[in-house]
Amino acid sequence: MRNYDLDFLKHFSMVIGFLAVVTLALLVLANHLNGVIPPEVSPTAARATQARIAPAGEVYAGATGAAAQAAAKAAATAAAAAQVAYDGTLDGSVIFNNLCTGCHTSGVGNAPTMDKAHWAARIAQGTETLYTHAIEGYTGPDGGIMPPKGGNPALTDEQVKATVDWILANLE
Structure with missing residues (x-):
């Protein structure tokens, strides 16, 4: 069985x-x-990578290079003019609070803070000098660095001047 x-x-x-x-x-x-x-690369990550590895500058040589350099400079100027910062406001407090406050309230990079003692020597140079330093950038004798237009090239010269005027009027 x-x-x-x-x-x-x-x-x-x-x-x-x-x-x-x-x-x-x-x-x-x-x-x-x-x-x-391999994992798929998101388009955002691909764009960020391309921006990060993009060349820092270009080389121009000879007459054709000079023409190309002039064209590139004109294109950059036109692009910057098309993008006006802070909707073109001339209110210095808006620009200061959005851009300048990071350095000028804490003294980062030897930036003068918002008290008259730090600004006395600068004010003695005249407002035109202050405008020029704010617009074109400046490295002071103490190593302090003011980037051109506070680091925002989309600012117009008038906006920078309005912000400098606001800072001078609001020193403590």
């Missing part, structure tokens, strides 16, 4: 074991494929 239950359990156990081995093999294959296939 044959024991059919024992045969069934033996075959069923072999099927379950085979399925477990197949499952493990599929898990290992999926893990391997996940490591081999």
Whole structure:
């Protein structure tokens, strides 16, 4: 007499074991494929990478280079003029609070803070000199650095002058 239950359990156990081995093999294959296939690069990350590795400058040589340099400068000037900062406001407090406050309230980069003692020698040079330094940039004898237009080339000269006037009127 044959024991059919024992045969069934033996075959069923072999099927379950085979399925477990197949499952493990599929898990290992999926893990391997996940490591081999490169992830997709988002368009935002690709643009950020391109901006980060873009050349810092260009080389112009000879007469054609001079023409190309002049054209590039004109294009940069036109692009900067098309993007007026802070909607073209001439309210010095708006520009100061959005741009200048980072350096001129904490003294970063030896920037003069908003008290008259730090500005006395600068004021003695005259407002035209202050305008020129604010517009064109300046490195002081103490190593203090004023970037051109406070680091925002989209500012117009009038906006910079309005901000300098506001700073001078609001010194403590």
